[in-house]
Amino acid sequence: xxxxxxxxxxxxxDDAARRRTLEAHAERILGAAGxxxxxxxxxxxxxxFARGVGEATDIVRKEMYTFDDxxxxxxxxxxxxxxxxxxxxxxxxxxxxPQPVKLxxxxxxxxAEAPQRGRYRQFWxxxxxxxxxxxxxxxxxxxxxxxxxxxxxxxxxxxxRLSSLGTPETRAEYREELKLYLHARESRLSEDVRERIDQNxxxxxxxxxxxxxxxxxxxxxxxxxxxxxxxxxxxxVRELLDTGGVGYEIDPSLVRGLDYYTRTVFExxxxxxxxxxxxxxxxxxxxxxxxxxGPATPACGFAAGVERMLLAAGEPPAPPDHVDLFIALAKPNxxxxxxxxxxxxxxxxxxxxxxxxxxxLKGQLKHxxxxxxxxxxxxxxxxxxxxxxxxxxxxxxxxxADVVQAVRKP
RNA sequence: GUGGGCGUAGCUCAGCUGGUAGAGCUCCGGGUUGUGGUCCCGGCGGUCGGGGGUUCGAGUCCCCUCGCUCACCCCA
Numbered sequence: 001x002x003x004x005x006x007x008x009x010x011x012x013x014d015d016a017a018r019r020r021t022l023e024a025h026a027e028r029i030l031g032a033a034g035x036x037x038x039x040x041x042x043x044x045x046x047x048x049f050a051r052g053v054g055e056a057t058d059i060v061r062k063e064m065y066t067f068d069d070x071x072x073x074x075x076x077x078x079x080x081x082x083x084x085x086x087x088x089x090x091x092x093x094x095x096x097x098p099q100p101v102k103l104x105x106x107x108x109x110x111x112a113e114a115p116q117r118g119r120y121r122q123f124w125x126x127x128x129x130x131x132x133x134x135x136x137x138x139x140x141x142x143x144x145x146x147x148x149x150x151x152x153x154x155x156x157x158x159x160x161r162l163s164s165l166g167t168p169e170t171r172a173e174y175r176e177e178l179k180l181y182l183h184a185r186e187s188r189l190s191e192d193v194r195e196r197i198d199q200n201x202x203x204x205x206x207x208x209x210x211x212x213x214x215x216x217x218x219x220x221x222x223x224x225x226x227x228x229x230x231x232x233x234x235x236x237v238r239e240l241l242d243t244g245g246v247g248y249e250i251d252p253s254l255v256r257g258l259d260y261y262t263r264t265v266f267e268x269x270x271x272x273x274x275x276x277x278x279x280x281x282x283x284x285x286x287x288x289x290x291x292x293x294g295p296a297t298p299a300c301g302f303a304a305g306v307e308r309m310l311l312a313a314g315e316p317p318a319p320p321d322h323v324d325l326f327i328a329l330a331k332p333n334x335x336x337x338x339x340x341x342x343x344x345x346x347x348x349x350x351x352x353x354x355x356x357x358x359x360x361l362k363g364q365l366k367h368x369x370x371x372x373x374x375x376x377x378x379x380x381x382x383x384x385x386x387x388x389x390x391x392x393x394x395x396x397x398x399x400x401a402d403v404v405q406a407v408r409k410p
Numbered sequence: 411g412u413g414g415g416c417g418u419a420g421c422u423c424a425g426c427u428g429g430u431a432g433a434g435c436u437c438c439g440g441g442u443u444g445u446g447g448u449c450c451c452g453g454c455g456g457u458c459g460g461g462g463g464u465u466c467g468a469g470u471c472c473c474c475u476c477g478c479u480c481a482c483c484c485c486a
Contacts, residue, residue: 003477058484062411080486109486114411116480125486192483206484256485267486278486305486330444363438365446378445390446 007113007121018310019124023106025152026126033145035104035128040084042108046074051291052083054259056200063111077110080258081127082285082301083292089131090294099132100299106306118276118308126280126309129301131289136233138300139264139284140240146280146302147246150268155279155312157271160247163254164234164263166226168287171262174225175201185215205253221252230263237264256281260288264300270312279312280304324350325407326368326376330361330386334379337400341377341385348404375407 004010011019027037046066053060065077078084085103088094094101106126115121128145130138143160150158165171178201186194190209197204205216226234241248248266256265267281282302289297325345327338338354345352353371355364361378368376369390377400378386385403388395398406 006477063484111485113484114482115478119485123486127486203484208482258485275481276485280486303486308486328445357438360439361444362440362442362446367446369446373446376446380444386445388445393446395445 005121007115009120015310018316019306022126022153022306022309026104026106026149029145029148029152030104030128033102033141035102035130038085038088038103038105039107040078040081040088040105043075043077044084044087046076048083048087048292049076049079052086052260052288053080057259059111059258063113065110065112078107079109079111081105081107081109081125081303082129082258082260082288085127085129085301086131086288086292086294086299089297090289090292095132095295095297100130100138101132102128102130104128116276117274118305118311120307124306125303126306127282127301127303129299131299132297133300134233134286134298136236136264137240139233139237140244142282142300142302143237143241143248143266144244144246146268146282146304149304150279150309150312153309153313154316155268155270155309156314158268158279158312159249159271160266160268161251161254162238162241162248162264162266163251164223164226164230164237165261165265165283166222166230167262170225170227170230171222174220174222177220177225178202178204178222181219182215188212188215202255205255216253223250223252233263256283260285260291262286266302268304270308272312272314273308276308278305279308322351323353323368323371323373324375325352325403326364326371326373327352327354328361328364328368328376328378329355330378330380334381337383337385338377338379341379341400341403345404345407348408350404350407377403377407 046064049064050060055061059079064079067075069075085105089101104127106124108122108124110122112121113119126149128142130142147160166174179197182189182193182197182201182204186197188211189197189204190207190212193204193207193212202222204212204219207213207216238248254265254267256267261283263284263286265281265283268279269277270279271277273279280302281304282300284298284300286298289295289299327342329335329338342352342354353373355367357367359367365376373390376388376390378388379400380386383400384397385400386395386397387403387406
């Protein structure tokens with residue numbers, strides 16, 4: 001049997017309904033804040049991610065689905081959404097539009113990771129990007145929008161972690177300081193952390209082994225090294241959240257896995273998710289646009305996992321099926337009448353289903369009951385129809401031509 | 411890539427120290443020669459994940475392999 005590839009899944013009708021609801025929430029909440037929807041290609045030039053996401057990240061180093069297009073170009077299934085949106089911003093000259101340009105998307109992404117609960121090789125994200133604004137209000141607004149979305153979806157056990165990574169300059173200085181600190185204590189660090197000191201020293205904060213954690217307790221913190229402008233920006237973001245009543249915890253060890261973040265970073269977690277506790281997160285990426293050869297442009301955004309939001313929301317009540325009319329055939333020669341009746345009912349705005357399986361009449365009634373049909377039209381000989389109210393069980397005879405009208409006004 | 415758990419009907423699962431594959435649900439039919447929801451009866455449906463081995467005999471024991479899943483790592 002051919003199965004869906006490892007880490008991928010089929011979205012069956014019940015699940016599709018939940019996703020439509022989530023998308024409707026996203027469109028309503030983000031649309032009301034002036035975000036327009038964008039869709040970018042499923043694959044992009046590999047270089048976009050190599051430069052945009054960062055050569056040192058796990059995503060670029062080992063998780064990308066990269067292929068040759070046959071013409072010598074290296075393409076990659078998009079592993080995230082921010083770099084493509086920035087590419088589109090540059091390509092379409094959006095810096096000439098009123099700033100910030102606010103965009104949102106719901107798209108699928110691809111990473112070659114070992115799948116587990118809440119983590120797939122093809123997964124969907126709702127993302128939003130506000131490009132062209134350095135204002136702390138932008139950061140806070142995005143956080144609030146994501147909080148609203150999570151609330152609307154019904155995500156449970158959600159908490160917000162917040163931090164600031166500073167500007168590239170202070171971050172670079174801090175990185176050197178942290179590297180020196182770590183190198184001086186290499187013997188006490190785990191092998192994994194030790195190997196990546198020069199590549200990504202910030203990662204050491206996320207380590208779980210006792211030795212490294214011990215070292216990190218005394219480590220210098222980036223939050224203590226922020227220059228005055230960055231510290232002020234961060235303070236304003238916090239103040240806006242405080243005023244807005246959005247709860248959060250400052251987490252100096254919060255490190256997002258993509259290299260492009262600057263200043264504000266945030267992550268919503270849910271304790272009902274298992275190991276993959278992040279539901280959605282994001283931050284400011286003031287340096288990314290230049291990295292992609294665009295004009296220096298401050299920007300901020302978030303991405304939230306659709307599957308994780310649905311997991312965190314738990315099982316919803318099953319949406320009731322809505323079937324106005326089921327058309328049963330008492331005799332095979334009634335098929336033509338039934339067929340036309342189903343079309344007439346649908347033209348009148350009713351949901352109508354025709355018997356398609358060749359069941360016995362008893363079987364048809366049973367089926368109609370199970371799909372929750374309000375009425376069953378039993379088509380007999382000579383275009384004569386018995387219309388049965390499935391709730392009361394009452395039944396009356398009428399012409400096929402009168403059935404639609406009878407069902408429309410109960 | 412590494413480790414744990416699990417692979418028996420479409421789904422959820424039972425199957426004792428090896429002895430001729432089961433239940434519930436679903437689906438279809440019948441009981442009601444053209445009438446649902448409850449009930450009763452019947453039917454469809456399985457190379458017991460795959461391969462090899464031990465044995466008179468393997469779903470059950472041994473080896474290998476594949477898949478799923480959770481976790482590490484990382485992240486949505």
